[in-house]
Amino acid sequence: MSTSNTRLRIGFIPLADATALLIAVDKGFAAAEGLDIDLVREVSWSNVRDKLNIGLFDAAHLIAPVAIASSLGLGHVKVPIVAPFGLGVNGNAITVSPGLYAAIVAAADGNIIDPMVSARALARVVANRKAKGEEPLTFGMTFPFSTHNYHLRFWMAAGGVDPDEDVRLVVLPPPYMVESLANRHVDGFCVGAPWNSVAVDLGIGFILHFVSEILSRAVEKVLGVRGRWAEENPDVLVRLVRAHHRAAEFVEDPANLDEVAALLAAPNRIGATAEVIRRTLVGRMKVAPDGTTRVSERYLLIGRNGAARPDPAQAAWLYAQMVRWGQAPLSDEFLATAKAVFRPDLYDAAVGPAAPLPSSEPADGIGAFTGPAFDPNDIGAHLAVWKIRR
Amino acid sequence: MDPGIKIVIVDESPVRAAILEDGLREAGFTQVVRISEMAHLLARIYAIDPDVILIDLANPSRDVLEQMFQVSRIVKRPIAMFVDQSDTASIQASVDAGVSAYIVDGLKKERMKNILDLCISRFNAFSRLQGELDRTKTALEDRKIIDRAKGILMKAKNLSEEDAYALMRNTAMKENKKIAEVAQSVITAAEMFK
Structure with a gap:
């Protein structure tokens, strides 16, 4: 040089x-x-x-x-x-625990691939927990001033969930997200790649939404x-x-x-792994531990x-x-x-x-x-x- | 110093945390609590309710602490990062040393400056210690490699121990390399000729 x-x-x-x-x-x-x-x-x-x-x-x-x-x-x-x-x-996704995923599916009034359906279902799950006196759900995001914080809030508030009153939002460093989901410190999180895929591959998380489904261009x-x-x-x-x-x-x-x-x-x-990175770049994501994939051309736009x-x-x-x-x-x-x-x-x-x-x-x-x-x-x-x- | 100030040290390195705690105690701060477990970090901190929080920069949980700046129902007292906009030198020194400090609003700046200076010097002392330890380890490993290579040369070329060492030293000087590097080449070559 x-x-x-x-x-x-x-x-x-x-x-x-x-x-x-x-x-x-x-x-x-x-x-x-x-x-x-x-x-x-x-x-x-x-x-x-x-x-x-x-x-x-x-x-x-x-x-x-x-x-x-x-x-x-x-x-x-x-x-x-x-x-x-x-x-x-884009590039972020919302991943939830198998338990929360099942609860959202059960409470859903339609196909949960529609963010409005999933957000309203979440509101019902939250209301049920409150009625039973259970602890509020906890969601992880990466930083107070983060897209992840805003994406989670935008989505859940649309369904009637107040992100400050009805659930807990906590900051978690991305490398700790998966572990926190596994040991139930959080019920879900919003984070970038590769962490959503890591959770799905370990069988402890379901990708509920690509952020590109919530905001087409974020x-x-x-x-x-x-x-x-x-x-x-x-x-x-x-x-x-x-x-x-x-x-x-x-x-x-x-x-x-x-x-x-x-x-x-x-x-x-x-x-x-190169394979997980590849999935992210082409937007062909494994969204459930059983191998279900969802494809989006908008998953992550770089150039x-x-x-x-x-x-x-x-x-x-x-x-x-x-x-x-x-x-x-x-x-x-x-x-x-x-x-x-x-x-x-x-x-x-x-x-x-x-x-x-x-x-x-x-x-x-x-x-x-x-x-x-x-x-x-x-x-x-x-x-x-x-x-x-x- | 004011012994009434409660200080939390968040550090996954127990040795460094101990060095820092010792320093703070010597300086008269008696209420020092160490946290090395990162799960439920905020809850632990809220329970302790400290005036000052010190965290190492290699700790990803720094981002968790940033959440304390947010207006929130859980926080009893507002906490801010110790940054004096007029004093960039001390910020730079603390980042260089690898430590960051958060304080409860209202704590006098001069007091905080003392604590931060102490942190910086203890963190730097720890880095020096770590550096010495690394160098000692390397020296020990080099010694082992050189001894092995010496043995190989003595056997292969029928040399005395002194001559075998001299041969490696001269080669190292000629090729502008470390003796340990030459010794490693001898070992590698010997393994290939096996």
Whole structure:
């Protein structure tokens, strides 16, 4: 390597949506841009956030709401973060214990593949437990400012379950999810790949929903950098985004699937079996211990359907969830700050003008299974529709 | 120091937690509780109701603690991460050392600074100890490898122990390698010629 290479330290959590970053490094797309990337595998979102904030990381694989919370100064120090590249859209799933699955099926008024049917069934299960004086159900999610938290809440609240009053939502680090389900510390969880599949393979969980069934287009992880770093290193940023773009295109080529899955399976990368990673990338998921599979082309979008181009409407939707659940006040200033975290302009500057989105994509950019179309310019009116909120 | 301050240490490494606890006790903090079991972590912490929580950064359960910042019915007293926006040096030092601190709102900043400084120095002391231990282990293993290679050379080339060692040392110098590396090559080669 030449001495003019730029050295970057980038933090990540071993999850399937770190794929574009990992492949950018492992397949040499970063090196081709003169970037010498030091990948640091992390154990918590708090660590990733703190190390990015204080400059120990130049960039990070970041759960999208953390980028927004950091920029708004919610729950922590205020450090403006910008996201010039989306690492993944969708990819989460809701998994429940065999006991809860059976209870939901028994209480369901229709096919539970419909999230409204399953959410209403959950409400009945919750009411029954309450009537019998049983402990409330407990669900695991990954972080207070996480898509998983918001996805679970959006789904259950639609069926009439108040996520703060009727059930318990607890933070669990992803590697502890499966164990917690097995020893009944939780009755279900929402998490990214590979953990849902691990629970199903062990015979202790049923995948109830892909998040793509709840929200057709839900931003998940972003490549996050400090706003100041982006301003001071515009050229490096362009190269970094371009390397990710090439990696994402490589990942989406079916001819490369086996190679990608094998690379990601390495213990210092995601460290799951190549087969589980493969399932996630193609969206052919084993959803029940008996081997039942469910297929979705939308399970996890990395480079296709415009998924990598940050969409400020997505940032607005996440901010709306923070407001809905009492994590953030409603203000025009906060909304503008949240939207400005997602930077399609930086993406376009690196990879060229974006093609129009295919017709498969929802008109409002979100495609929620219930409720009116999302209006990123009027969060107040949007939230007024929901009965359950803080 | 104020002995009335209740401190919880969340650390899966019992040795490091003990080193930290000793330091805190020496400094006059008598109410120190260690938690090494991560199941039901929040419930355990709420039961203890501490003023300060210290957690190592290699612990995934840090994210669990972040939940305490949320307004919640369960929390008796609001807890925040110890971050003084004006003092980035101390944040950096604590992240470098691998420790993070959470405090109950209202605890005086100067007091917290003392506790954090103590944590940083104890965590760094532990890393040094760990480093020395690793080096000792490596040295011990190197010694074993060199002894084995020496035996092979003595037998194969009919050398004295001293000459066998000198041969490896000279080769290592010539090739700019460690003696242990040369010794390992001797062993590998001998196994191939078996």
